[in-house]
Amino acid sequence: MINQGDPFEGLYIVHCGMLKQSYQRRYDELITHFFLPGDVIGLDAIGYRCYAGTVATVETSGLRLIPFRCIEDLSSPEARLKELICCLSEAMHDEHTRLWQILNQPSDVKVAGFFITMSYKFRNQGCSPHSFRLPMSRQEIANYLCMASETACRIIKRFQKQGLLSARGHEYCILDPEGLTSIAEQ
Amino acid sequence: MINQGDPFEGLYIVHCGMLKQSYQRRYDELITHFFLPGDVIGLDAIGYRCYAGTVATVETSGLRLIPFRCIEDLSSPEARLKELICCLSEAMHDEHTRLWQILNQPSDVKVAGFFITMSYKFRNQGCSPHSFRLPMSRQEIANYLCMASETACRIIKRFQKQGLLSARGHEYCILDPEGLTSIAEQ
Protein backbone atom coordinates (compact mmCIF):
# COMPACT_ATOMS: atom_id res chain seq x y z
CA MET A 1 0.00 0.00 0.00
CA ILE A 2 2.25 2.72 1.32
CA ASN A 3 5.96 2.21 1.84
CA GLN A 4 8.05 4.11 4.32
CA GLY A 5 9.75 6.98 2.52
CA ASP A 6 7.31 7.10 -0.40
CA PRO A 7 6.61 10.67 -1.55
CA PHE A 8 3.54 12.16 0.08
CA GLU A 9 0.55 11.99 -2.22
CA GLY A 10 -2.27 12.74 0.15
CA LEU A 11 -4.14 11.69 3.23
CA TYR A 12 -6.33 8.62 3.43
CA ILE A 13 -9.52 8.32 5.40
CA VAL A 14 -10.41 4.84 6.58
CA HIS A 15 -13.97 3.83 5.77
CA CYS A 16 -13.94 0.22 6.86
CA GLY A 17 -11.54 -2.51 7.83
CA MET A 18 -8.30 -2.17 9.72
CA LEU A 19 -4.74 -1.18 8.79
CA LYS A 20 -1.43 -0.90 10.54
CA GLN A 21 1.46 1.51 10.20
CA SER A 22 4.93 0.30 11.05
CA TYR A 23 8.27 1.98 11.34
CA GLN A 24 11.11 -0.04 9.90
CA ARG A 25 14.70 -0.22 10.95
CA ARG A 26 17.49 -2.60 10.11
CA TYR A 27 15.96 -5.97 10.67
CA ASP A 28 12.93 -5.29 12.84
CA GLU A 29 9.87 -3.11 12.71
CA LEU A 30 7.69 -1.35 15.24
CA ILE A 31 3.96 -1.05 14.72
CA THR A 32 3.08 2.54 15.55
CA HIS A 33 -0.59 2.67 14.62
CA PHE A 34 -3.66 0.59 14.08
CA PHE A 35 -6.09 2.52 11.88
CA LEU A 36 -9.81 1.97 12.34
CA PRO A 37 -12.73 3.52 10.46
CA GLY A 38 -12.68 7.28 10.78
CA ASP A 39 -8.93 7.49 11.31
CA VAL A 40 -6.70 9.54 9.02
CA ILE A 41 -3.56 8.06 7.49
CA GLY A 42 -0.63 10.24 6.54
CA LEU A 43 -0.82 13.15 8.97
CA ASP A 44 2.81 12.58 9.85
CA ALA A 45 3.79 12.75 6.18
CA ILE A 46 2.74 16.31 5.38
CA GLY A 47 5.72 18.10 6.86
CA TYR A 48 8.55 16.05 5.39
CA ARG A 49 6.67 15.29 2.17
CA CYS A 50 7.10 11.54 2.54
CA TYR A 51 5.36 8.81 4.46
CA ALA A 52 6.83 8.14 7.87
CA GLY A 53 6.03 4.44 7.92
CA THR A 54 4.81 1.49 5.94
CA VAL A 55 1.05 1.05 5.90
CA ALA A 56 -0.51 -2.33 5.25
CA THR A 57 -3.94 -3.83 5.67
CA VAL A 58 -4.66 -6.11 8.59
CA GLU A 59 -7.94 -7.04 6.95
CA THR A 60 -9.71 -5.94 3.80
CA SER A 61 -10.24 -2.21 4.07
CA GLY A 62 -11.84 0.69 2.28
CA LEU A 63 -10.07 4.02 1.95
CA ARG A 64 -10.69 7.43 0.45
CA LEU A 65 -7.76 9.49 -0.81
CA ILE A 66 -7.53 13.22 -0.20
CA PRO A 67 -4.90 14.26 -2.74
CA PHE A 68 -2.03 16.45 -1.67
CA ARG A 69 -3.03 19.24 -4.05
CA CYS A 70 -6.34 19.61 -2.22
CA ILE A 71 -4.36 20.30 0.92
CA GLU A 72 -1.82 22.52 -0.74
CA ASP A 73 -4.26 24.33 -2.99
CA LEU A 74 -4.42 27.91 -1.85
CA SER A 75 -7.98 28.26 -3.06
CA SER A 76 -9.30 25.69 -0.64
CA PRO A 77 -11.45 27.18 2.08
CA GLU A 78 -9.56 28.08 5.20
CA ALA A 79 -12.05 26.23 7.33
CA ARG A 80 -10.70 22.99 5.95
CA LEU A 81 -7.16 23.96 6.79
CA LYS A 82 -8.10 24.72 10.34
CA GLU A 83 -9.96 21.47 10.57
CA LEU A 84 -6.78 19.77 9.47
CA ILE A 85 -4.77 21.64 12.06
CA CYS A 86 -7.07 20.49 14.81
CA CYS A 87 -6.94 16.96 13.49
CA LEU A 88 -3.16 17.03 13.56
CA SER A 89 -3.03 18.44 17.02
CA GLU A 90 -5.48 15.90 18.35
CA ALA A 91 -3.55 13.09 16.74
CA MET A 92 -0.42 14.38 18.43
CA HIS A 93 -2.19 14.43 21.74
CA ASP A 94 -3.48 10.91 21.27
CA GLU A 95 0.04 9.86 20.47
CA HIS A 96 1.14 11.19 23.82
CA THR A 97 -1.52 9.13 25.49
CA ARG A 98 -0.34 6.01 23.73
CA LEU A 99 3.26 6.85 24.52
CA TRP A 100 2.39 7.06 28.15
CA GLN A 101 0.36 3.87 28.01
CA ILE A 102 3.40 1.99 26.86
CA LEU A 103 6.34 3.63 28.55
CA ASN A 104 7.20 2.76 32.08
CA GLN A 105 4.16 0.54 32.53
CA PRO A 106 4.25 -3.17 33.31
CA SER A 107 3.01 -5.44 30.57
CA ASP A 108 -0.34 -6.30 32.12
CA VAL A 109 -1.22 -2.60 32.33
CA LYS A 110 -0.34 -2.16 28.67
CA VAL A 111 -2.46 -5.11 27.57
CA ALA A 112 -5.41 -4.03 29.70
CA GLY A 113 -5.13 -0.51 28.30
CA PHE A 114 -5.02 -1.88 24.79
CA PHE A 115 -8.31 -3.73 25.17
CA ILE A 116 -9.97 -0.77 26.87
CA THR A 117 -8.85 1.49 24.02
CA MET A 118 -10.09 -0.95 21.41
CA SER A 119 -13.40 -1.34 23.19
CA TYR A 120 -13.75 2.43 23.24
CA LYS A 121 -12.99 2.71 19.53
CA PHE A 122 -15.57 0.07 18.64
CA ARG A 123 -18.15 1.84 20.76
CA ASN A 124 -17.44 5.05 18.81
CA GLN A 125 -18.13 3.15 15.61
CA GLY A 126 -21.48 2.01 16.89
CA CYS A 127 -20.29 -1.56 17.39
CA SER A 128 -20.48 -3.55 20.57
CA PRO A 129 -17.77 -2.50 23.00
CA HIS A 130 -18.02 -5.84 24.79
CA SER A 131 -17.63 -8.29 21.96
CA PHE A 132 -15.52 -7.63 18.90
CA ARG A 133 -13.09 -9.11 16.45
CA LEU A 134 -9.47 -7.96 16.25
CA PRO A 135 -8.03 -9.05 12.91
CA MET A 136 -4.41 -8.58 13.94
CA SER A 137 -2.33 -11.45 15.30
CA ARG A 138 -1.05 -11.73 18.86
CA GLN A 139 2.40 -11.01 17.54
CA GLU A 140 1.19 -7.76 16.03
CA ILE A 141 -0.51 -6.77 19.25
CA ALA A 142 2.66 -7.58 21.17
CA ASN A 143 4.79 -5.59 18.75
CA TYR A 144 2.41 -2.63 19.02
CA LEU A 145 2.72 -2.78 22.80
CA CYS A 146 6.48 -3.33 22.65
CA MET A 147 6.66 -6.70 24.31
CA ALA A 148 7.43 -10.29 23.34
CA SER A 149 4.51 -12.18 21.84
CA GLU A 150 4.91 -14.81 24.55
CA THR A 151 4.38 -12.16 27.20
CA ALA A 152 1.20 -10.96 25.51
CA CYS A 153 -0.05 -14.55 25.35
CA ARG A 154 0.59 -15.18 29.01
CA ILE A 155 -1.15 -12.00 30.09
CA ILE A 156 -4.19 -12.60 27.91
CA LYS A 157 -4.41 -16.10 29.33
CA ARG A 158 -4.11 -14.74 32.86
CA PHE A 159 -6.89 -12.24 32.15
CA GLN A 160 -9.04 -15.13 30.96
CA LYS A 161 -8.35 -17.09 34.13
CA GLN A 162 -9.31 -14.02 36.14
CA GLY A 163 -12.57 -13.74 34.21
CA LEU A 164 -11.70 -10.31 32.80
CA LEU A 165 -12.11 -11.32 29.16
CA SER A 166 -12.47 -14.28 26.87
CA ALA A 167 -10.46 -14.85 23.72
CA ARG A 168 -11.12 -17.46 21.07
CA GLY A 169 -8.89 -16.86 18.08
CA HIS A 170 -9.48 -13.32 16.97
CA GLU A 171 -12.78 -12.96 18.80
CA TYR A 172 -12.63 -11.15 22.10
CA CYS A 173 -15.22 -10.52 24.79
CA ILE A 174 -14.71 -7.96 27.54
CA LEU A 175 -16.31 -9.67 30.51
CA ASP A 176 -15.27 -7.24 33.24
CA PRO A 177 -14.71 -3.72 31.88
CA GLU A 178 -14.26 -2.24 35.35
CA GLY A 179 -11.67 -4.83 36.29
CA LEU A 180 -9.72 -4.22 33.12
CA THR A 181 -9.96 -0.46 33.54
CA SER A 182 -8.68 -0.63 37.07
CA ILE A 183 -5.64 -2.57 35.86
CA ALA A 184 -5.09 -0.19 32.94
CA GLU A 185 -5.24 2.87 35.18
CA GLN A 186 -2.89 1.35 37.72
CA MET B 1 4.27 28.69 33.50
CA ILE B 2 1.75 26.41 31.87
CA ASN B 3 -0.20 23.82 33.79
CA GLN B 4 -1.63 20.66 32.30
CA GLY B 5 -5.26 21.27 31.43
CA ASP B 6 -5.01 25.05 31.26
CA PRO B 7 -7.14 26.53 28.47
CA PHE B 8 -5.19 27.02 25.26
CA GLU B 9 -4.12 30.62 24.86
CA GLY B 10 -1.58 30.33 22.11
CA LEU B 11 1.70 28.88 20.98
CA TYR B 12 5.06 29.86 22.38
CA ILE B 13 8.27 30.08 20.44
CA VAL B 14 11.44 29.49 22.44
CA HIS B 15 14.08 32.18 21.89
CA CYS B 16 16.64 31.14 24.44
CA GLY B 17 17.07 28.87 27.42
CA MET B 18 15.53 25.46 27.93
CA LEU B 19 12.13 24.22 29.12
CA LYS B 20 10.52 20.88 29.78
CA GLN B 21 7.01 19.59 29.28
CA SER B 22 5.76 16.83 31.53
CA TYR B 23 2.65 14.73 31.58
CA GLN B 24 1.26 14.18 35.05
CA ARG B 25 -0.59 11.22 36.44
CA ARG B 26 -1.44 10.17 39.95
CA TYR B 27 1.81 10.50 41.78
CA ASP B 28 4.42 10.53 39.07
CA GLU B 29 5.16 12.47 35.95
CA LEU B 30 6.75 11.75 32.61
CA ILE B 31 8.86 14.36 30.85
CA THR B 32 7.74 14.31 27.24
CA HIS B 33 9.72 17.21 25.78
CA PHE B 34 12.76 19.33 26.26
CA PHE B 35 12.29 22.60 24.38
CA LEU B 36 15.34 24.34 22.95
CA PRO B 37 15.53 27.63 21.02
CA GLY B 38 13.43 27.47 17.88
CA ASP B 39 11.04 24.89 19.26
CA VAL B 40 7.30 25.55 19.45
CA ILE B 41 5.35 24.93 22.65
CA GLY B 42 1.66 24.09 22.58
CA LEU B 43 1.19 22.34 19.23
CA ASP B 44 -0.53 19.49 21.04
CA ALA B 45 -2.96 21.92 22.68
CA ILE B 46 -4.67 23.33 19.60
CA GLY B 47 -7.07 20.48 18.97
CA TYR B 48 -8.42 19.96 22.46
CA ARG B 49 -8.16 23.62 23.40
CA CYS B 50 -6.11 22.94 26.50
CA TYR B 51 -2.47 22.29 27.21
CA ALA B 52 -1.54 18.62 27.21
CA GLY B 53 1.18 18.91 29.81
CA THR B 54 2.83 21.12 32.36
CA VAL B 55 5.61 23.29 31.00
CA ALA B 56 8.35 24.60 33.27
CA THR B 57 11.73 26.19 32.74
CA VAL B 58 14.86 24.15 33.22
CA GLU B 59 16.88 27.35 33.05
CA THR B 60 16.02 30.99 32.48
CA SER B 61 14.32 31.20 29.12
CA GLY B 62 12.89 33.70 26.67
CA LEU B 63 9.60 33.05 24.91
CA ARG B 64 7.34 34.77 22.41
CA LEU B 65 3.60 34.19 22.53
CA ILE B 66 1.54 33.68 19.40
CA PRO B 67 -1.99 34.27 20.68
CA PHE B 68 -4.74 31.83 19.84
CA ARG B 69 -6.73 34.46 17.97
CA CYS B 70 -3.87 34.87 15.50
CA ILE B 71 -4.20 31.21 14.72
CA GLU B 72 -7.97 31.16 14.64
CA ASP B 73 -8.39 34.49 12.91
CA LEU B 74 -9.89 33.82 9.51
CA SER B 75 -8.21 36.88 8.05
CA SER B 76 -4.74 35.52 8.66
CA PRO B 77 -2.93 34.62 5.47
CA GLU B 78 -3.27 31.01 4.48
CA ALA B 79 0.43 30.67 4.08
CA ARG B 80 0.74 30.91 7.83
CA LEU B 81 -1.80 28.17 8.34
CA LYS B 82 0.01 25.86 6.04
CA GLU B 83 3.24 26.66 7.77
CA LEU B 84 1.58 25.63 10.99
CA ILE B 85 0.31 22.42 9.46
CA CYS B 86 3.79 21.48 8.35
CA CYS B 87 5.14 22.36 11.76
CA LEU B 88 2.59 20.09 13.39
CA SER B 89 3.25 17.25 11.04
CA GLU B 90 7.00 17.51 11.50
CA ALA B 91 6.60 17.56 15.26
CA MET B 92 4.50 14.44 15.02
CA HIS B 93 7.17 12.76 12.96
CA ASP B 94 9.89 13.77 15.40
CA GLU B 95 7.75 12.32 18.15
CA HIS B 96 7.74 9.01 16.36
CA THR B 97 11.49 9.10 16.21
CA ARG B 98 11.72 9.75 19.91
CA LEU B 99 9.14 7.06 20.63
CA TRP B 100 11.23 4.58 18.76
CA GLN B 101 14.42 5.75 20.44
CA ILE B 102 12.94 4.88 23.78
CA LEU B 103 10.76 1.86 23.21
CA ASN B 104 12.29 -1.55 22.96
CA GLN B 105 15.84 -0.22 23.21
CA PRO B 106 18.27 -1.05 25.99
CA SER B 107 19.22 1.80 28.26
CA ASP B 108 22.68 2.41 26.87
CA VAL B 109 21.24 2.88 23.39
CA LYS B 110 18.74 5.39 24.76
CA VAL B 111 21.39 7.40 26.58
CA ALA B 112 23.73 7.40 23.59
CA GLY B 113 20.85 8.50 21.36
CA PHE B 114 20.00 11.27 23.78
CA PHE B 115 23.47 12.79 23.65
CA ILE B 116 23.65 12.46 19.87
CA THR B 117 20.29 14.22 19.56
CA MET B 118 21.36 16.98 21.93
CA SER B 119 24.64 17.41 20.10
CA TYR B 120 22.70 17.72 16.85
CA LYS B 121 20.36 20.31 18.30
CA PHE B 122 23.22 22.44 19.57
CA ARG B 123 24.90 22.25 16.21
CA ASN B 124 21.70 23.55 14.62
CA GLN B 125 21.80 26.50 17.00
CA GLY B 126 25.31 27.35 15.96
CA CYS B 127 26.81 26.13 19.21
CA SER B 128 29.53 23.55 19.58
CA PRO B 129 28.18 20.03 19.12
CA HIS B 130 31.11 18.60 21.06
CA SER B 131 30.98 20.59 24.25
CA PHE B 132 27.78 21.91 25.77
CA ARG B 133 25.87 22.47 28.97
CA LEU B 134 22.65 20.59 29.77
CA PRO B 135 20.79 22.44 32.51
CA MET B 136 18.55 19.52 33.41
CA SER B 137 19.43 17.11 36.23
CA ARG B 138 20.35 13.46 35.75
CA GLN B 139 17.01 12.57 37.23
CA GLU B 140 15.23 14.62 34.58
CA ILE B 141 17.27 13.02 31.82
CA ALA B 142 16.46 9.60 33.24
CA ASN B 143 12.76 10.42 33.47
CA TYR B 144 12.79 11.68 29.88
CA LEU B 145 14.37 8.41 28.77
CA CYS B 146 12.08 6.35 30.99
CA MET B 147 14.67 4.76 33.23
CA ALA B 148 15.78 4.97 36.84
CA SER B 149 18.19 7.80 37.58
CA GLU B 150 20.66 5.26 38.93
CA THR B 151 20.68 3.50 35.58
CA ALA B 152 21.37 6.76 33.76
CA CYS B 153 24.21 7.47 36.19
CA ARG B 154 25.79 4.09 35.67
CA ILE B 155 25.62 4.32 31.90
CA ILE B 156 27.05 7.84 31.79
CA LYS B 157 29.87 6.66 34.01
CA ARG B 158 30.48 3.66 31.78
CA PHE B 159 30.59 5.95 28.72
CA GLN B 160 33.18 8.04 30.52
CA LYS B 161 35.30 5.00 31.27
CA GLN B 162 35.07 4.02 27.61
CA GLY B 163 36.24 7.49 26.60
CA LEU B 164 33.04 8.25 24.72
CA LEU B 165 32.25 11.44 26.64
CA SER B 166 33.17 13.40 29.71
CA ALA B 167 30.70 14.79 32.24
CA ARG B 168 31.45 17.24 34.99
CA GLY B 169 28.26 18.43 36.63
CA HIS B 170 26.09 19.80 33.86
CA GLU B 171 28.96 20.23 31.40
CA TYR B 172 29.29 17.49 28.82
CA CYS B 173 31.90 16.81 26.15
CA ILE B 174 31.33 14.38 23.32
CA LEU B 175 34.76 12.80 22.90
CA ASP B 176 33.88 10.06 20.43
CA PRO B 177 30.83 10.97 18.31
CA GLU B 178 31.25 7.94 16.05
CA GLY B 179 31.40 5.60 19.02
CA LEU B 180 28.28 7.08 20.55
CA THR B 181 26.45 7.03 17.23
CA SER B 182 27.29 3.39 16.68
CA ILE B 183 25.81 2.56 20.08
CA ALA B 184 22.74 4.70 19.44
CA GLU B 185 22.08 3.09 16.08
CA GLN B 186 22.50 -0.40 17.43
Place this chain on the structure above:
DNA sequence: CGTCCGTTTGAAGAGTATCAATCCGTGTGG
Protein backbone atom coordinates in the same frame (compact mmCIF):
# COMPACT_ATOMS: atom_id res chain seq x y z
C1' DC C 1 29.59 23.16 60.83
C1' DG C 2 25.29 20.90 59.65
C1' DT C 3 21.62 20.23 56.45
C1' DC C 4 19.71 19.37 52.11
C1' DC C 5 19.48 17.79 47.51
C1' DG C 6 21.43 15.57 43.74
C1' DT C 7 24.74 12.11 42.52
C1' DT C 8 27.05 7.91 42.95
C1' DT C 9 27.80 3.08 44.32
C1' DG C 10 26.50 -1.59 45.85
C1' DA C 11 23.44 -5.66 46.59
C1' DA C 12 19.15 -7.84 46.02
C1' DG C 13 14.99 -8.81 43.57
C1' DA C 14 11.24 -8.47 40.05
C1' DG C 15 9.84 -8.51 35.49
C1' DT C 16 10.53 -9.62 30.97
C1' DA C 17 13.07 -11.47 26.91
C1' DT C 18 14.91 -15.36 25.00
C1' DC C 19 15.17 -20.02 23.72
C1' DA C 20 13.11 -24.37 22.96
C1' DA C 21 9.44 -27.49 22.63
C1' DT C 22 4.71 -28.50 21.99
C1' DC C 23 0.12 -27.63 20.62
C1' DC C 24 -3.48 -26.26 17.51
C1' DG C 25 -6.06 -24.78 13.36
C1' DT C 26 -5.86 -24.34 8.57
C1' DG C 27 -4.75 -25.59 4.19
C1' DT C 28 -2.37 -28.84 0.97
C1' DG C 29 -1.40 -32.79 -1.64
C1' DG C 30 -1.59 -37.64 -2.06
Place this chain on the structure above:
DNA sequence: CCACACGGATTGATACTCTTCAAACGGACG
Protein backbone atom coordinates in the same frame (compact mmCIF):
# COMPACT_ATOMS: atom_id res chain seq x y z
C1' DC D 1 -10.73 -38.67 3.26
C1' DC D 2 -6.61 -38.74 5.41
C1' DA D 3 -1.75 -37.77 6.58
C1' DC D 4 1.25 -33.95 6.29
C1' DA D 5 3.13 -29.51 6.64
C1' DC D 6 2.98 -24.80 7.96
C1' DG D 7 2.36 -20.67 10.75
C1' DG D 8 0.66 -18.92 14.74
C1' DA D 9 -0.33 -19.74 19.59
C1' DT D 10 0.88 -21.63 23.88
C1' DT D 11 3.75 -23.30 27.64
C1' DG D 12 7.97 -23.98 30.38
C1' DA D 13 12.87 -23.09 31.87
C1' DT D 14 16.54 -20.00 31.90
C1' DA D 15 19.21 -15.65 31.57
C1' DC D 16 19.57 -11.01 31.84
C1' DT D 17 18.59 -6.27 32.17
C1' DC D 18 16.81 -3.03 34.92
C1' DT D 19 14.46 -1.41 39.09
C1' DT D 20 14.42 -1.02 43.77
C1' DC D 21 16.25 -0.33 48.20
C1' DA D 22 19.87 1.26 51.05
C1' DA D 23 23.81 3.80 52.06
C1' DA D 24 27.65 6.82 51.25
C1' DC D 25 29.30 10.81 48.94
C1' DG D 26 29.57 15.55 47.16
C1' DG D 27 28.70 20.36 46.62
C1' DA D 28 25.67 24.49 47.77
C1' DC D 29 23.98 27.29 51.22
C1' DG D 30 22.29 29.03 55.51
